[in-house]
Structure formats: C-alpha cells, structure tokens
Amino acid sequence: MISLNINGAMRQIDLPGDTPLLWALRDGLGLTGAKYGCGIALCGACTVHVDGEPLLACVTPIADVVGKRIVTIEAIDQDPTGQKVQTAWLNLDVPQCGYCQPGQIMAATALLKHNQAPTDADIDKAMSRNICRCGTYPRIRAAIKQVATEVKS
Amino acid sequence: MNMPEMPTEIASATDENLSIINVSRRSFLKDMALTGFVLAAGFPSLLIAAESAQPKKYGADAMPHGWVDNPLVFVAIAEDGTVTIVCHRSEMGQGIRTSLPMVVADEMEANWLHVKVEQAPGDEVKYGNQDTDGSRSMRHYFMPMRRVGAAARQMLETAAAQHWQVPVSEVKAELHQVVHVKSGKTLSFGELAKAAAKLPVPDRDSLRLKQPAEFRYIGKGWLKIIDGQNIVSGKAQYGIDTRLPDMLYAVVARPPVLGGKVIKYDAKQALKVPGVVKVVELKSSPLPADFNPLGGVAVIARNTWAAIQGRKALNIDWDHGPHAVYDSDAYKAELEAAVRQPGKVVRNEGDVDAAFKTAQKQITAEYYAPHLAQAPMEPPAATARIVKGHCEVWTCTQAPQVSRERVAKWLKLPEDKVTVHVTLLGGGFGRKSKPDYVIEAALLSQAMHGQPVKVTWTREDDLHHAYFHTVSLERLEAGLDADGKPLTWLHRSAAPSIASTFGPDSKHQMPVELGMGVINVPFAIPNIRIENPEAEAHTRIGWFRSVSNIPRAFAVQSFVAELAAAAGRDHKDYLLDLLGADRKIDPGSLSDVWNHGESPQLYPVDTGRLRRVIDVVTRESGWGRALPAGRGLGLAAHYSFLTYVGVVVEVVVDEAGKLSIPRVDIAIDCGAQVNPERIRSQMEGACIMGVSLATLGEISFKNGAVQQDNFHAYQLTRMDDAPRDIRVHLLPSAEYDAPLGGVGEPAVPPIAPALCNAIFAATGQRIRQLPIKEQLRKD
Ligand code: FES
Ligand code: FES
Numbered sequence: 001m002i003s004l005n006i007n008g009a010m011r012q013i014d015l016p017g018d019t020p021l022l023w024a025l026r027d028g029l030g031l032t033g034a035k036y037g038c039g040i041a042l043c044g045a046c047t048v049h050v051d052g053e054p055l056l057a058c059v060t061p062i063a064d065v066v067g068k069r070i071v072t073i074e075a076i077d078q079d080p081t082g083q084k085v086q087t088a089w090l091n092l093d094v095p096q097c098g099y100c101q102p103g104q105i106m107a108a109t110a111l112l113k114h115n116q117a118p119t120d121a122d123i124d125k126a127m128s129r130n131i132c133r134c135g136t137y138p139r140i141r142a143a144i145k146q147v148a149t150e151v152k153s
Numbered sequence: 154m155n156m157p158e159m160p161t162e163i164a165s166a167t168d169e170n171l172s173i174i175n176v177s178r179r180s181f182l183k184d185m186a187l188t189g190f191v192l193a194a195g196f197p198s199l200l201i202a203a204e205s206a207q208p209k210k211y212g213a214d215a216m217p218h219g220w221v222d223n224p225l226v227f228v229a230i231a232e233d234g235t236v237t238i239v240c241h242r243s244e245m246g247q248g249i250r251t252s253l254p255m256v257v258a259d260e261m262e263a264n265w266l267h268v269k270v271e272q273a274p275g276d277e278v279k280y281g282n283q284d285t286d287g288s289r290s291m292r293h294y295f296m297p298m299r300r301v302g303a304a305a306r307q308m309l310e311t312a313a314a315q316h317w318q319v320p321v322s323e324v325k326a327e328l329h330q331v332v333h334v335k336s337g338k339t340l341s342f343g344e345l346a347k348a349a350a351k352l353p354v355p356d357r358d359s360l361r362l363k364q365p366a367e368f369r370y371i372g373k374g375w376l377k378i379i380d381g382q383n384i385v386s387g388k389a390q391y392g393i394d395t396r397l398p399d400m401l402y403a404v405v406a407r408p409p410v411l412g413g414k415v416i417k418y419d420a421k422q423a424l425k426v427p428g429v430v431k432v433v434e435l436k437s438s439p440l441p442a443d444f445n446p447l448g449g450v451a452v453i454a455r456n457t458w459a460a461i462q463g464r465k466a467l468n469i470d471w472d473h474g475p476h477a478v479y480d481s482d483a484y485k486a487e488l489e490a491a492v493r494q495p496g497k498v499v500r501n502e503g504d505v506d507a508a509f510k511t512a513q514k515q516i517t518a519e520y521y522a523p524h525l526a527q528a529p530m531e532p533p534a535a536t537a538r539i540v541k542g543h544c545e546v547w548t549c550t551q552a553p554q555v556s557r558e559r560v561a562k563w564l565k566l567p568e569d570k571v572t573v574h575v576t577l578l579g580g581g582f583g584r585k586s587k588p589d590y591v592i593e594a595a596l597l598s599q600a601m602h603g604q605p606v607k608v609t610w611t612r613e614d615d616l617h618h619a620y621f622h623t624v625s626l627e628r629l630e631a632g633l634d635a636d637g638k639p640l641t642w643l644h645r646s647a648a649p650s651i652a653s654t655f656g657p658d659s660k661h662q663m664p665v666e667l668g669m670g671v672i673n674v675p676f677a678i679p680n681i682r683i684e685n686p687e688a689e690a691h692t693r694i695g696w697f698r699s700v701s702n703i704p705r706a707f708a709v710q711s712f713v714a715e716l717a718a719a720a721g722r723d724h725k726d727y728l729l730d731l732l733g734a735d736r737k738i739d740p741g742s743l744s745d746v747w748n749h750g751e752s753p754q755l756y757p758v759d760t761g762r763l764r765r766v767i768d769v770v771t772r773e774s775g776w777g778r779a780l781p782a783g784r785g786l787g788l789a790a791h792y793s794f795l796t797y798v799g800v801v802v803e804v805v806v807d808e809a810g811k812l813s814i815p816r817v818d819i820a821i822d823c824g825a826q827v828n829p830e831r832i833r834s835q836m837e838g839a840c841i842m843g844v845s846l847a848t849l850g851e852i853s854f855k856n857g858a859v860q861q862d863n864f865h866a867y868q869l870t871r872m873d874d875a876p877r878d879i880r881v882h883l884l885p886s887a888e889y890d891a892p893l894g895g896v897g898e899p900a901v902p903p904i905a906p907a908l909c910n911a912i913f914a915a916t917g918q919r920i921r922q923l924p925i926k927e928q929l930r931k932d
Contacts, residue, residue, distance in 0.1 A: 015458075019456075019458050026457070028456065030396055032394035034387070035393070035530070036457075036609070037864075038864050039461075042865055043530070045530060073386065074386065074388075089381075090377060090382065093830060095378065095384045095385070096246030096835075097245050097529070097531070097580045097581075098380060098384030098577065099391060099530040099577075099579025100530045102384075124873040125873075127872045130871075130872070131871060132530070132841075133529055133530045133580050134246045134580055134838045134842075135839070135840065135841025135875070137841060137871075138837055138879050140872065
C-alpha cells in the first residue's frame with residue numbers, strides 16, 4: 001500500500017511503487033482527468049502539479065511522489081489561478097475535442113502562478129511540451145493572456 | 154468531419170442492392186470484387202440506377218439508412234421544462250454536440266439554458282446515418298434538424314391552443330413557452346410537455362420553418378460549446394476513460410506488418426508481471442484488411458500499466474507475410490517510375506500531345522507526399538462486456554452503427570443484442586471511423602466470459618497500426634504559350650487506393666479519390682489530360698482529414714505558382730486567369746461522377762466562389778505588400794467537400810533556414826454558416842494540422858513495418874512553431890435554404906501549398922517533397 005496526498009486527501013493505492021502516477025490516478029483511483037497521450041514525456045496530456053510544479057505523470061513512479069502534494073485537473077478549481085484559467089478557457093471556447101485540455105490547463109496554471117505577465121516567449125517555453133492535435137494553440141495563447149490582463153487590472 | 158464516402162459508399166452500394174439482388178452484404182462485396190469493385194465503390198448509385206431504374210440518390214438520401222427527422226426520436230421535454238435533444242453524430246472537436254442540437258433548439262424556440270444534449274447509441278434505423286466523416290454532419294442534417302425543431306414547436310403550439318381552446322394561429326412559441334398573443338397568457342414548455350407528446354407529429358409539408366431573421370442561435374456563434382465545463386474540469390468522458398465494475402485492462406501486440414500473423418508465442422514472462430491476469434491470442438484475419446482486427450497476442454491485466462509491462466515481456470515469433478518487402482524509399486522510386494510512363498486516362502479534353510508541340514515553354518514538376526497517421530491525441534480505445542448474450546460497448550467512434558454491425562458479426566449475435574455507447578472522441582480525423590479496436594474489445598470480453606475489458610492502444614500502437622493516409626507522387630506537365638498561359642496540362646497521379654483496404658487491389662484510384670482535386674480542377678485550359686498510373690498498396694490505406702485532397706492541392710497549387718513564376722507573372726493574377734470567367738461547371742463535365750456524393754445540379758463547381766475567396770484572402774492579407782528579405786507571402790485556393798477555401802501564408806525564413814509563420818489568412822465560403830464560432834475554430838485547427846503535416850508529417854516503412862514509434866519520431870506542430878496569428882474570413886451568406894458545404898476538412902489541403910509558395914517567395918527555394926523538415930536548413 002502506498003499513501004499519496006492527492007487533491008488534499010490521503011489516498012491508499014495498492015500498486016507497485018514503480019507504477020507511473022498516471023495509471024495510479026486513472027486506473028487505481030478513477031481520476032481520469034489526466035490523460036494518456038504518449039506515455040514517454042512527449043505530449044503533456046498527463047500534466048499534474050506536484051508541490052506546485054507541473055509534472056508529467058506518465059513518467060513519474062508513485063514511489064517518487066510519496067509525501068508530496070499532488071493536484072490534478074479535478075481539483076484545479078480550488079486554486080484561484082486555476083479557476084481563472086478555466087474561466088478564460090470557457091470564455092474563448094478554447095477546446096475542440098478537449099482531450100489535451102486538462103494537461104494544457106495544468107501547464108498554463110503553473111505558468112501563471114509563477115509568472116503573472118508571461119511574454120509570448122514565456123508562453124512558448126511553458127506550453128510547448130503540450131501537444132494539441134486539434135490545433136487550439138492560438139486560443140490557448142489568447143486565454144493565457146486574458147488571465148494575465150485580468151490579474152494586472 | 155473526416156471521412157469521404159468510401160466505405161460508406163460501399164456500404165450504401167451494398168445496402169441498396171440488398172433489396173435488389175437479394176444477397177448478403179458479404180457475398181455482394183465478393184461479387185463486386187470479381188466484377189469491378191473499384192468502379193462500383195465510386196459509382197454505387199449509377200450501378201443501382203442501371204439495375205433498378207431508381208432515380209439516383211444524393212447527399213443524405215444516398216447514405217446508409219438515410220436520414221430521420223422525427224421529433225419523437227430526437228426531442229424529449231420533461232415536466233420541469235428540461236428539453237433533451239439527441240445528438241446522433243460523434244463529437245470529436247468539431248462542435249457537433251453543440252451545433253446540431255442548437256439547430257433543433259432554435260427552430261423549436263427552446264431556451265438553450267434549459268437544453269440538455271444526450272448522445273445517441275449506434276442505431277441508424279432509428280436515427281439515420283451516423284458516420285461522422287466526410288464533412289457531412291451539418292450538410293446532411295441541417296434541414297432534418299430544423300424540421301425536428303419545427304415539428305416539436307408546432308406540437309407545443311397545438312397543445313397550448315387546445316388548452317386555451319383558441320385557434321392555433323393565435324398562439325406562438327417564444328423562448329420556452331407558448332404565448333396566446335391576444336391575451337398575453339402563457340404556458341411553459343414543461344407545462345405543455347405531456348399534452349404535446351400525445352399529439353400526432355405534423356406532416357413534413359405542414360411545417361413552418363423560421364425565417365433566417367427569426368433565428369436566435371443559428372448563424373450567431375455566441376453559444377458556448379456544450380461540453381466546455383466538463384472538459385476544463387477533467388470530467389469529460391472519452392473512450393479511454395470508461396470504467397466499469399470488475400473491468401480488466403488489455404493491450405495487444407499486433408503483427409508489425411500488414412497480413413502478418415503469430416507463428417508461436419511464449420507468455421511465461423508476461424504472466425509473471427504483477428497484475429497480469431491472462432494472455433490471449435487473437436486470430437489474424439485474411440486480407441483485405443477491411444475493419445477486421447489485426448490479430449496478435451493480448452495481455453489482460455488489472456490495470457493498463459501492468460498490461461503494457463506484460464506485453465513487453467511477451468516473446469512472439471511473427472510470420473510477416475508478403476508485405477514485409479514494403480520500403481518507403483524504394484516505393485518512392487517505384488512511384489517516380491510510374492508517373493514517368495503513361496497511365497490509365499481518367500480525364501481527357503482537347504489534344505494534349507499536339508498542344509505540347511506548339512507550346513513555347515514546357516514546365517514539368519513532380520511532387521511527393523508521404524504516408525501520414527491521423528494520431529488523434531486520444532488513441533483508439535474501447536470497452537466491452539457481455540451479459541446474458543448482450544454485448545455492450547463504450548467507445549470513441551466515428552462509426553457507431555458500423556461498430557455495432559461488426560461487433561454483432563464477430564460475436565455472432567443479432568444486431569439488437571449489441572449496444573454501442575458513443576463517448577466523446579479525443580480527436581478522430583478518420584482513424585476512429587474504423588472499428589478494428591472496437592471488435593478487439595468485444596473479442597477480449599468474450600475471451601474473459603463476458604467480464605468487462607477495456608482495450609487501450611498505446612501511442613506506438615496508434616502509429617504502427619493506423620489506416621494510413623496514402624503516399625503519392627503527382628507529376629505535372631504544362632505547355633505555355635508565348636504569353637505564359639497554359640495551352641496544355643498533363644497530370645499523372647499515382648497513389649495506393651483506399652479500395653485496397655476493402656477489396657482486391659486494382660492499383661488504381663477510385664472515382665472518390667480522383668474527385669478530390671485530381672480530375673475536378675476547374676481550370677480554363679483547352680487541353681487537359683489526367684492519368685492514373687498503377688500503385689500497389691502494402692499497408693492499410695485509410696482516410697485522414699481531407700484525404701486525397703492533401704497531396705493534390707499541394708501539387709496543383711504549387712505547380713500553378715511555378716507556372717506563374719516561369720511566366721513572370723503575379724501568382725494571384727495568374728491563378729485567377731487560370732480559373733477563367735465565373736461559371737458553374739457540371740462536375741460530370743470534369744469527369745467527376747462522384748461530386749462528394751452530392752447532386753451536380755445543387756452543387757456545381759462554382760469558379761466564381763473560388764475567385765471570391767481568392768479576392769477576399771488576398772485583400773485581407775495585404776497581398777502584394779512589400780516585405781523584407783527572408784519574408785514571403787504564399788497563396789493557394791482549393792475546392793473540396795463542396796466548400797471553397799483560399800489561404801495566404803506569411804513566412805519568415807532566417808539565415809540559418811529556420812522557418813516561422815507569423816500569420817495565416819483563411820477565407821472560406823461554405824455557404825450559410827450555422828455556427829460561425831465553431832467554423833472559425835475548425836479553420837484554426839485545420840491550419841495548424843496543415844502546417845504540421847507540411848513541415849513534419851511522415852510515416853515511413855522499412856521491412857514492411859512503420860518506423861515511427863512515438864511523437865519524437867512522428868512529430869506534430871507545437872505551440873512555438875504554430876502560426877502566431879490565424880485570421881479567418883467567413884464569406885457572408887444568409888441563404889439558409891441553399892445547400893451547405895463542409896467545414897471540418899476543406900481548410901487542410903490549401904495550407905501546405907500556400908506555405909511552400911510563401912517559402913519560395915521568401916527564399917527562391919521550391920519545395921516539391923513533403924514534409925519540409927530540414928530542407929531549408931543552411932547550417
Ligand atoms: S502522456 Fe505523459 S507526456 Fe504524453
Ligand atoms: S483540443 Fe483536441 S487535442 Fe487539443
């Protein structure tokens with residue numbers, strides 16, 4: 001049994017310690033918001049926050065995150081920045097199929113928590129780990145800027 | 154939004170012929186194979202006309218199971234006023250779960266705030282055709298959904314009039330209630346629900362459709378997408394997210410080469426992996442591949458990760474079969490040889506050879522475009538369970554009814570013992586029209602005595618076993634007169650055909666494929682010959698968003714720019730000259746008997762509309778403006794899926810040869826716009842997908858197997874390399890009674906040529922082979 005602090009609650013997981021967090025979340029705990037896209041740290045679909053930093057759950061063994069604060073898309077509305085990001089995403093109708101969007105929102109929230117006025121270059125750097133096959137990048141950029149402008153005013 | 158008519162055309166041919174020649178679908182397909190399957194696939198209705206003297210059907214009428222416009226099927230009103238509208242097409246990012254119900258809601262005067270959308274299971278007898286591809290959903294269902302809404306509205310109005318005992322002409326539905334105009338009395342939809350449900354459905358002829366000026370939602374584009382909140386909170390359920398009590402998780406090791414099979418395997422190590430429950434062999438099917446599962450060895454486990462680890466531990470000897478010879482480099486050389494010889498003539502006007510003799514200048518170019526994989530972000534996934542002889546499936550599918558039929562066939566169950574629940578799709582792009590993975594789930598559940606099993610495709614599986622976009626070589630030759638105008642045009646197009654996936658390989662393209670930008674170019678050139686040399690298929694050729702239009706638009710629109718350059722003329726002016734005077738062309742006169750399955754009368758090729766998108770996009774993008782060195786504008790325009798798209802791409806190529814795309818302008822004329830907001834998002838997405846395939850997209854084969862394993866090798870455009878500013882220009886049209894064009898696909902094809910033309914303008918370098926990858930690199 002491994003205990004993990006997920007979205008503010010302690011959860012027991014009966015899986016080997018080398019199981020990637022992604023599959024522990026999805027199959028073990030039924031938190032299917034974090035998505036599988038590549039399994040080898042190439043697409044960002046599985047992005048979660050660990051101690052406030054974005055992390056790719058598909059390559060993070062659960063043994064490595066014991067004692068750390070894990071936040072998934074399911075609880076990102078508890079975070080004021082996360083909530084603003086979700087609102088901007090809805091305002092601009094960012095999603096198409098939506099599959100990559102949990103990962104995009106987790107990445108964007110992490111960016112905006114560290115940097116309230118990201119430049120285009122900052123956005124490129126923070127967001128280019130996340131693939132969107134539907135091509136929502138222009139709206140993702142616009143939504144991030146919308147949050148930044150709101151925070152400023 | 155993805156698929157052209159190919160397999161559904163086959164299906165429709167077989168379906169409609171069933172009653173005529175009274176044979177099973179399977180044996181009919183076999184007969185067709187012997188007597189000219191490929192011809193039949195593209196000409197189903199012609200064949201039918203010949204055999205049955207029925208008038209030829211078009212559009213939704215010609216699709217398997219046609220259309221349904223019964224309000225009782227699509228609308229339910231609860232006494233609390235909640236209006237539930239059924240969406241029977243699959244949502245994969247095009248916004249159909251918003252747009253189709255929005256049409257119903259508008260016509261019935263429902264308040265969108267009180268509308269719930271319910272997803273239909275696969276059942277075409279009940280709902281009409283559900284194949285979500287070919288950019289057809291709105292095109293085929295706008296009018297039926299309007300009628301559904303209007304009928305529901307009239308039933309509510311009649312119920313209110315009866316309640317008040319006033320003539321129905323005195324009442325009017327208005328935003329979720331019915332008003333008695335004279336007295337101002339109102340009854341809410343909820344209050345009327347019971348009484349309205351008891352009334353007969355009004356005749357189609359008695360329906361009063363709204364005037365466009367009365368629309369609340371149609372054409373406005375201000376409704377938010379219905380699944381938005383679920384998506385941003387991680388609650389949206391995709392095929393890969395299905396969870397059932399006692400569910401097991403499977404991954405499958407499939408034959409690396411098409412037509413391969415297991416010789417023997419050793420599961421000992423796999424079974425030692427903690428969590429692995431069972432290892433099951435799945436039989437390979439004989440070719441043609443059709444939608445059959447590929448076979449292989451499945452590992453069933455308590456979670457996905459254990460299944461993946463178990464699969465790694467399998468030891469399998471494969472018989473790779475005859476396609477192990479497939480090698481993309483060698484195949485390219487084969488295609489080159491093929492297009493340098495005469496091929497089967499598929500369109501011929503004037504005397505091309507004679508005109509070449511009188512031409513002042515002859516220009517020849519060859520364009521190569523490789524295989525592509527659809528690579529939706531959500532890979533294929535399906536879950537099945539069998540309880541008391543009833544198989545239930547949950548899956549992300551573009552083809553719910555076909556999935557149902559195939560599962561029934563494989564499990565030897567009657568169709569009514571199979572239910573296919575349609576989840577959201579994390580992208581489809583044509584991949585999820587093919588239910589091989591759905592059948593796998595059903596077979597694995599069967600192997601586990603009905604216990605629920607979810608089969609998940611890893612990204613490696615998705616790239617190795619896609620139904621690949623074809624590979625192609627397009628050779629173009631033109632003879633120019635003294636003014637640089639083309640006198641004569643010869644196009645040879647060689648590409649393995651989608652038909653090879655479903656029948657014997659004739660090595661020739663079907664009319665469906667030829668009608669995607671090869672034969673139906675509407676240029677005013679007196680001598681035109683189009684040839685289709687042979688090209689053999691060695692993998693499963695399928696359809697990918699916009700299909701054969703991709704290589705054809707790339708070749709034709711690049712070649713026109715090359716001719717303009719050779720003639721020393723502005724590309725835009727030259728292109729407009731080639732289109733000639735505005736005219737509506739009968740596609741049949743271009744030897745296009747397919748015309749996207751639509752009536753040639755309703756949907757002629759309208760060069761005036763093509764000219765207008767070129768005018769608008771060049772004006773809006775500032776065509777002709779002075780640019781510094783290393784910057785360039787490129788133009789392309791393409792007609793596909795009954796829609797006209799013009800694109801101008803602006804590029805910067807720096808001294809090291811690094812490409813960036815500051816801006817893209819897209820003008821689209823798809824007829825009247827039902828949900829302009831989702832049309833814009835489709836244009837943006839198509840643009841980025843077009844850039845992705847043009848700059849990076851390539852699937853290649855060696856020894857019959859795909860060489861790309863994951864996104865490091867099959868790269869997709871990311872944010873830093875995506876066009877920075879995409880401006881969409883919707884050509885206004887309020888003619889909601891005129892036939893609509895498609896939206897999901899038609900903006901993909903012109904992106905690659907516009908981009909390559911811009912690169913030429915910026916650098917003088919002409920790209921004739923996709924993807925661009927490192928071709929511009931100077932270091
Ligand atoms: S699934 Fe983790 S980065 Fe792709
Ligand atoms: S919205 Fe579909 S992959 Fe990003």
